[in-house]
Amino acid sequence: MFRLIFRLQGWKITKYLPDEIKKCVLVTAPHTSNWDFVIGMAAMRIMKLSAHYTIKKEWLRFPFKRILLSMGAIPIDRTKRNIIGEKKSTVDLIVELFNTHNEIRLIIPPEGTRSRVEKWKTGFYYVALQAKVPIALGYIDFEKRECGIGLLIYPSGDFNADMKLIMDFYRNVKGKNPENFALDSEFS
Numbered sequence: 001m002f003r004l005i006f007r008l009q010g011w012k013i014t015k016y017l018p019d020e021i022k023k024c025v026l027v028t029a030p031h032t033s034n035w036d037f038v039i040g041m042a043a044m045r046i047m048k049l050s051a052h053y054t055i056k057k058e059w060l061r062f063p064f065k066r067i068l069l070s071m072g073a074i075p076i077d078r079t080k081r082n083i084i085g086e087k088k089s090t091v092d093l094i095v096e097l098f099n100t101h102n103e104i105r106l107i108i109p110p111e112g113t114r115s116r117v118e119k120w121k122t123g124f125y126y127v128a129l130q131a132k133v134p135i136a137l138g139y140i141d142f143e144k145r146e147c148g149i150g151l152l153i154y155p156s157g158d159f160n161a162d163m164k165l166i167m168d169f170y171r172n173v174k175g176k177n178p179e180n181f182a183l184d185s186e187f188s
Contacts, residue, residue, distance in 0.1 A: 026149070029110060116179065
């Protein structure tokens with residue numbers, strides 16, 4: 001069904017995540033519209049790619065809980081504490097997810113919103129670095145009507161160089177509302 005909808009709408013998936021990649025941070029950009037989620041989920045189904053995303057545990061209540069969990073939501077408890085009683089960072093909580101699962105592809109939109117932002121959230125990078133997993137660069141290009149997983153980056157620890165690679169990848173990708181998308185001005 002998703003393939004038919006894609007074909008009728010003129011969409012195509014141009015690049016897939018290699019089968020051997022069982023763990024990764026799946027960055028998704030540009031994130032400029034609610035349609036990103038719809039097209040992205042359809043693409044995931046077509047690619048037969050199981051992926052998850054994090055959500056505040058408070059969002060997982062009736063009537064949304066069952067729906068969100070079935071779509072890959074993983075609740076994050078931001079009040080968790082470490083052994084000496086300090087609050088854990090969201091990065092630490094997500095790294096724990098990677099350390100406790102044999103297979104997890106975690107979707108993270110680094111813009112954090114559909115509105116234009118000049119500075120991306122960089123937690124995705126530190127999660128991948130600490131969990132020792134690649135960053136898969138997912139994209140939805142409304143101008144070309146293409147989507148997929150375009151590039152794998154294994155974080156080197158050279159944050160600036162790696163972020164420049166990421167910005168270069170997304171430089172020519174057009175979101176549904178292109179005026180709402182900006183590369184991180186520090187690295188572009």
